[in-house]
Amino acid sequence: MDHKIKALINQGENQFIEFKEQKVHPDSIAKEMAAFANTQGGTILIGVSDQTEICGVDDSRNWEEWVANISRHNIIPAIQADCIIVEIEGKKIVAVDIPKGNDxxxxxxxxxxxxxxxxxxRIASQAELMRMFQHAGMFHYDLTGIENTSLKHLNMTAISSYFQRYDIDIDDEKDVTSLLINTDILTEKTNVTVAGLLLFGTYPQKFLKNSSISYAHFAGTGLNDELxxxxxxxxxxxxxxxxxxxxxxxxxMEASKIEKAKRVIQSTRYPDKVFRELLVNACVHRNYAIHGSRIRILHFDDRIEFISPGRLPNTVTIEKLKSGVSYAVNPVIVKFMENLRYIDKLDRGIPMVCxxxxxxxxxxxxxxxxxEFQAILPL
Structure with a gap:
């Protein structure tokens, strides 16, 4: 273990490592714990200076108990931090490991x-904090109303066609407004919601600039190859x-040959449902609060990458995803896409892809x- 800690010290401070000296204040440790738990986790080494000098700690306090009290009482909600003491160059170092948080x-x-x-x-910005609340399921961006939008920005033909599936006619404008409010297409102030615009908008990109898909096909295996x-x-x-x-x-492209005047496919390829599933996932589960990037489909000779802005929700891991566990970051979008038959309500999509x-x-x-979340399909 001391070799591992020594290797961490040699790396210097980075996204996953923070150094603190013995006289550090509990508030400073709490700040680092919260920051690591809110991102990808990390390790705090107490007894090391910012210049990677091993200063060590003395026995003036019970370090395990001190760290445990901070993790329980100075962080909301409390976190589980693992604390061990190792000796390096004759000096004691307190190593505090903070996992990526689930809450x-x-x-x-x-x-x-x-x-x-x-x-x-550092303190999270408003946009970063909003994303964290989204991941926790405490806030759903697709329910947000978009300023300066109204009924005129909706494709009423598409809306009428959708509701006709349920034998609902939309003729009276007053009844239409009430119906669209009750189904989360409009807000109470009659602004179009993010979900409403993405599903039924005449041109969603007027208000949601990068709510689109960028596709690029390269003649090779890298971004520098011919487009x-x-x-x-x-x-x-x-x-x-x-x-x-x-x-x-x-x-x-499919390899083929001519046999008896017929074209016979020689290479195997994925069924269309695989591509459709990954496209649907990218569109339905992306974080539309991230305005600076599009969904990107990068097509190379040996793979296709489906890249969607936004991370997985707190409770969903890669392994759970492969097993069919899902969580609706955009529950209104999911609801409508299920009804439009783009989503399998049994969560069989990713297991089917695998x-x-x-x-x-x-x-x-x-x-x-x-x-970002990436799904990479080998070819």
Whole structure:
């Protein structure tokens, strides 16, 4: 263990490591604990200076008990921090390991929310805090009303077609407004919600600038290779998904040969439902509060990457995802997409993707990278 701690010290402070000297105040430790728990977890080494000098700690306090009290009483909600004492170069170092939190967001008893960015911890911005509340299921951005929007920004033909499935006619404008408020397409102030605009808007990108899909096909395995095709797909979510699926299918080349005047496919390929599932997941579960980036589909010779802004919710891990566990970051969008038959209500989508990939001898990769979620389908 001392070799591991020594290696951490040699790395210097970074996104996952923080140094503190013995005289550190409990509030400073609480700040770092909350910041690590709110991001990807990390380790606090007490007894090491910012310049990586091993100063050590003495026996003036029971360090395990001191750390445990801070994690229980100075963090809301309390966290479970593992504390061990190791000896390096004849000096004692207190190593405090803070896991990535499952109950984000965490705040200190000073009512401050901190996050870890690089080698420093800072107070979360409003947008960052909103994302943490989204991940915790305490706030749903798709229910948010969009200023300066109204009924005129909705495709009433599409809305009428949707409700006709349930034998509901929308003729009277007063009744229509009430219906759309009750189904979360409009807010009480009659602004269109994020979900309403994405599903039934005439042009959602007028107000949600990057709520679109960017597709790029490269002639090779890297971003620097020649670009074969590039498209930005806009419109409502059903249109984006259907169009992106058509573009993908058009760009997937199949090896074939001619036998008895017939073209025979030689190579195996994924069924369309695999691509559709990953496109639907990207659109339905992305974080639309992140305005600076689109969903990106990167098509290489050996893989297709489906990249969606936003991380997995607190309670969902990669392994749970593969087993069919899901959580609706955008519950209103999910509700409508289920009713429009884009989502399997039995949560069989990702397990199906894994199954189909394994039939072809591949293992799909699901991972988080920064504030994005990536699904990588080998070819």
């Amino acid at each position: 984000k967001p965490y705040q200190t008893n000073k009512n401050l929310y901190h996050i870890r960015i690089g080698s420093t911890s 074969i095709d590039r498209q930005v797909i806009e419109g409502n979510l059903p249109f984006q998904i259907d169009t992106a699926l058509s573009v993908l299918k058009h760009n997937i 199954h189909e990939a394994r039939l072809l001898g591949f293992e799909p990769v699901f991972q988080e990278a920064g504030e």
